[in-house]
Amino acid sequence: MKIQQIREEKIKLLAPAENMYKAAVFYNPKMAFSRNISVAALQVFKKIAGRKIVVLDALSASGVRGLRYANEISGIKKVFLNDKNPVAYKLIKKNIALNRLKKKCVPQKGDANILMHQNVFDAIDLDPFGSPNIFLDSAARSIYHKGFLAVTATDTAPLCGSYPETCFKKYGIRSLKTDYYSELGIRVLISHIILALSRRERAFIPQLSFAKEHYFRVFGKIEHAGKITDLLKQFGHIMQCFNCGNRKYGNIELRCFCGNKFEFVGPIFLGKISDRKFCAEVAKECKKKRFIEEGMLAKQLASESELPPFYYDLHYLAKVEKIKLPKIEDFIARLRKSGFKAGRTHFCPTAVKTDAGYEEIIKMLK
Numbered sequence: 215m216k217i218q219q220i221r222e223e224k225i226k227l228l229a230p231a232e233n234m235y236k237a238a239v240f241y242n243p244k245m246a247f248s249r250n251i252s253v254a255a256l257q258v259f260k261k262i263a264g265r266k267i268v269v270l271d272a273l274s275a276s277g278v279r280g281l282r283y284a285n286e287i288s289g290i291k292k293v294f295l296n297d298k299n300p301v302a303y304k305l306i307k308k309n310i311a312l313n314r315l316k317k318k319c320v321p322q323k324g325d326a327n328i329l330m331h332q333n334v335f336d337a338i339d340l341d342p343f344g345s346p347n348i349f350l351d352s353a354a355r356s357i358y359h360k361g362f363l364a365v366t367a368t369d370t371a372p373l374c375g376s377y378p379e380t381c382f383k384k385y386g387i388r389s390l391k392t393d394y395y396s397e398l399g400i401r402v403l404i405s406h407i408i409l410a411l412s413r414r415e416r417a418f419i420p421q422l423s424f425a426k427e428h429y430f431r432v433f434g435k436i437e438h439a440g441k442i443t444d445l446l447k448q449f450g451h452i453m454q455c456f457n458c459g460n461r462k463y464g465n466i467e468l469r470c471f472c473g474n475k476f477e478f479v480g481p482i483f484l485g486k487i488s489d490r491k492f493c494a495e496v497a498k499e500c501k502k503k504r505f506i507e508e509g510m511l512a513k514q515l516a517s518e519s520e521l522p523p524f525y526y527d528l529h530y531l532a533k534v535e536k537i538k539l540p541k542i543e544d545f546i547a548r549l550r551k552s553g554f555k556a557g558r559t560h561f562c563p564t565a566v567k568t569d570a571g572y573e574e575i576i577k578m579l580k
């Protein structure tokens with residue numbers, strides 16, 4: 215494998231000099247965005263926790279993520295950097311030495327599931343190829359009961375309903391292709407994480423969740439089992455009418471007002487997927503660290519965190535209803551003037567989130 219030395223923030227990194235999908239060890243420079251916001255989120259968790267933390271970068275590849283945690287976050291006791299690929303393990307060891315982080319970083323070569331079955335960590339980062347589903351049961355055993363869990367998923371197509379059967383197989387939840395597919399996909403992922411952790415008596419409370427390019431990233435704090443009931447109460451179904459585009463969520467209804475039969479999605483978590491205060495703190499942390507774009511995203515997540523689930527894509531509605539697309543800011547102002555909550559969402563640049571119902575929205579668009 216050809217190796218080059220690069221930098222990511224303050225870390226020197228020996229990384230493959232070849233196409234990332236062909237190289238023996240994976241490194242994607244574009245995922246620096248995910249690593250930056252993860253550094254800020256973990257720092258905020260550490261501050262709230264008020265104790266030194268032991269972190270597991272369970273699927274480490276070059277080690278870049280774990281090295282950055284060790285180097286950029288104050289109050290880290292140890293970071294374990296694990297990969298089952300022996301070539302990655304060698305590279306992780308070299309990168310630890312290159313950055314003089316031997317005191318804080320522990321390289322590990324093995325299956326992440328075995329490591330998590332045998333140890334407890336304050337914070338676990340799961341950044342797999344594709345779905346994280348096969349790591350969640352062991353993460354649930356391994357996470358401290360006041361811990362923090364960060365999860366990436368890159369299998370967005372099944373999650374967003376393009377392959378309902380694959381989604382059901384992997385996540386146990388029925389997803390369907392809708393016009394709010396991005397939020398639906400991340401909620402399927404979050405629902406699955408909540409249920410996987412609740413099996414091991416851990417409550418996963420979402421703190422910051424976002425969709426970007428080809429991936430979803432979710433951060434949650436872990437609470438004791440007493441909080442699980444409250445989470446489960448926030449599960450419900452989505453009723454989707456593929457005739458007129460209407461959707462409803464909560465208790466099951468069989469028919470849309472247009473007469474068509476509803477299709478069902480779920481059961482799915484309908485509660486908050488980001489916490490306003492946590493996201494605002496992450497935005498401040500990003501500002502301190504000069505992560506400009508990441509800070510803007512965290513701010514946006516704070517602002518949309520208390521709006522109801524599932525956005526309406528005005529582009530889609532304008533097409534279905536054959537009407538002229540209004541300016542999104544004007545439409546939001548009109549909704550607010552009529553007494554509804556309304557705002558933009560990071561999920562889709564042409565969408566609004568609002569507590570106005572489908573019929574009211576259509577009326578106001580015409």
Ligand code: SAM
Binds near residue numbers: 279
């Ligand atoms: N976190 C890395 C980063 O930020 O650059 C990227 C990780 S890469 C997407 C996924 C890694 O997981 C690969 O290096 C692969 O070898 C490793 N992996 C896959 N299955 C594993 C398992 N069961 N145990 C440990 N490592 C595994």
